[in-house]
Every structure is written in C-alpha cells, then in structure tokens.
Amino acid sequence: MYADLWSFALTTYARPGVESACLRLQENGADVCLLLCGAWLEQRAVAATSERLQALKQIARPWQTQVIEPLRQIRTHWRGMAQQDEALAGLRERVKALELDAERQLLTRLEALAQTWPTGDAMDQRRWLEGLAAEDAANLDPGALQQLRAGVTST
Template sequence: MDIWDWALEAYAQPGAPEACLSLQDEHGQNTPLLLWAVWAEASDPGLLARAADCARSWDEVAVTPLRRIRRTLKPSHPPVADAAREALREEVKAAELRAERVLLETLAGLGPSGGGASTLEALEGASRAWGPPAPREALAVLAAALG
C-alpha cells in the first residue's frame, strides 16, 4: 500500500486525528513525519534525521503558511460574505492537505521502509529527530490509536 493510502487509513482510526492534532498543536510535532516513521518502521537515526530535515524545510515553505492562512480564515471577516470566505478556506485546506501529501510521498522516497521499529519506537525516533521530543505518553496515545 502506498504511503498516502496508508496515512488516510491510519488517520481514520478512532483517536488518531485527536492524537495527531495534540502532538502538532501542543507539542510542536510534525504529523506527516510521525506517520511516515510508523509506515516505514523507521529506526535508523540517520534516516530519521534526513526525514526530519526534509519535513522541517517543507513545513516552513508550504505547510505552515497554508495552515496559518486556513486558521486565519476560520472566523468571519466582514464585509466579506461568510460563504465566500468559507469557500476560500476550503480551497486553502485542500492545498494544505496536498502539501502534506507531497511531504509524505517525498519522505517515502528517502529510503527503504521496513526498519523493524514498533509503532511507539518509530514515533519516539521521529519525535526526537524533529526537535524537542513530545512526551512519551502523548506518543503512546497515537501509537495505541494506530494499533
């Protein structure tokens, strides 16, 4: 299964969206990087570091600016009609999702998957590579949701 289809299925698991958003918003983590690490069963610190560098760069260029715009467009902005604002917000949301897909597909091309790490081990490795690691308990919530 390709990484995008796998990520969609993983994100659809009960509790996964909430765990991902918590890790992203409360602990500064990168959801595509975390999901890629699980998909790849990533355990190699060198590969995780390259992946984190790639994710950091793309996050700065594409994902974060789109997310910021999407969130800014959430409340009403009179005199702009709510329907027009919401339609634009949905287009930005689609672009943000596309940027995350580009990142996942790029990460999938960095090296072979199947590193043998458990879900929690892969999440911990990716979290460490990204920057200050998220609390193990928060990563364990996502690991449990992903099964």
Template sequence: MTLWNWTLSAYARDGAPQACLTLQDVHGQNTSLLLWAVWAETDDARLLDRAADVARRWEALALGPLRDIRRALKPAFTGVEDDARQGLREDVKAAELRAERVLLETLETLSKGRGGAHALTALEAASRAWGRPAPPDALAALAAALG
C-alpha cells in the first residue's frame, strides 16, 4: 500500500485527526513526517534527519503558507461575498492537501522497506528529528489511534 493510501486510511481512524491536529497546532510537529515514520516503521536517526530536513523546507515553502492562508480565509471578510471567500478557501485547502501529498510521496521515496520499529518508537524518533519533541502523551495518543 502506498504511503498516501495508508495515510488516508490511518487518518480516518477514531482519534487520529484530533491527535494529528494537537501534535501540529499545539506541539509544532509535522504530521506528515510523523505518519511517514510510522508507515516506514523507522527509528533510524540518519534517515529521520534527512526526512525532517525535507519536511522542514517543504513546510516553510508550501505547507505553512498555504495553511496560514486557509485559516485566514475562514472568518467573514467585509466587502467580499461569503461564497466567493469560501470558494477560494476550498481552493487553498485543495492546494494544501496536494502539498501534503507531495511531501508524503517525497518521504516515501526515502524509505527502503520497513524498519520494524513500533508506532510509538517511530513517533518518538520522528518527533526528536523534527527538533521540537512533542510530549509523550500526545505521541502516545496518535500511536493508540493508529493501532
């Protein structure tokens, strides 16, 4: 199964969206990197460092700006019709999702098979590689949601 398809399936599990959003919005994590680490079953520090470097650069170039624009377009804006604003917000949301997919597909190319690490171990290692480790309970919540 491709990483993209696995991610869509994983994100549909109970608790996964909330755990991902908490890790992203509260703890500053890159959820694509975290999900990739679980999919790849890796805790290899060198591989995770390479992946985190790509994710950081893509976050700065594409994901972060698109997310900021999408969020800025959420409230009403005086002088602009709500339907027009919401339509643009949906377009930006689609671009943000495409940017997530590009990152996941890029990370998938770094994988050379599965490493055998358990989900929580992979999440902890990826969080460290990202540079701002998330609290263990937040990582454990995602690991539990992913099964």
C-alpha cells in the first residue's frame, strides 16, 4: 500500500495497460487525477460516500478546467508544429512539465482532503471509481475503467 497519492499514481500509471486506459478515459472527458485518487482510496479501503465524492469533485473541477486543461490544450495544439520546429518542441516539453506539475498539485490537494478519512472500511470502498466517473459515464469506455482498476490490483 502507498502512503501518498503521488507515489501511488506514478506506480499505477506505469503498470501494463493503465496508461492506455487512462488516456482513453481522458480523451472521453474523465478527470484521470480524480480517478487515480479514487483507485487510491479504494486500495486504502476508505468508504465512499456522496459527501466525500462531492468534496473531491469540488477540489478537482476548478483546478482541472482552469489550470490543467489549458496547459494540455497548448501542448496538444503544438504537437504537429513541434515536429518541424526544434525551438517549439523545447517549449512544448516545458509546457508538458508544467502540466505534470499541475497534476501533481491536484493530487496533493486531493490527498490532503482524503487523509482525514478513516481507512480499513471493508464496506463500500469499491464505489470510488464509478462514483467519480458517474457524470462522464455516458462518454466513458467501461473497459478502460475496468482496466484501470485491474492495473491497481495487479502486482
């Protein structure tokens, strides 16, 4: 078990199939940072409640829309042009690093909130991913969500 969310996210993302699942979820509008937090909470056996789900979303939404998404849009917009322009490729890498820093900051904020919640509750801890993805469920690839969960439970 991982004590901090950032280490958990890095390790989970590096597992086979998880990166592609996360990218599919992100392309369909899911907040991958929020889902990784949910997977971390499931692993820590923290009970999922509607109040907790809402509290995490209230932290994640503004940061995602005002900080992470604008950086991601610039980075993806520059993808093609950066292949032909070395200076722009360097700037794109710096934007990519900023995007990763912004995601780490979001995970830190989510962890700070969730650290106060008791662990070891065997009841309802498996509802996190579905609860956090509920608003995007119509657009999400259910296989990608299951692949994320499988990646978390694999060793």
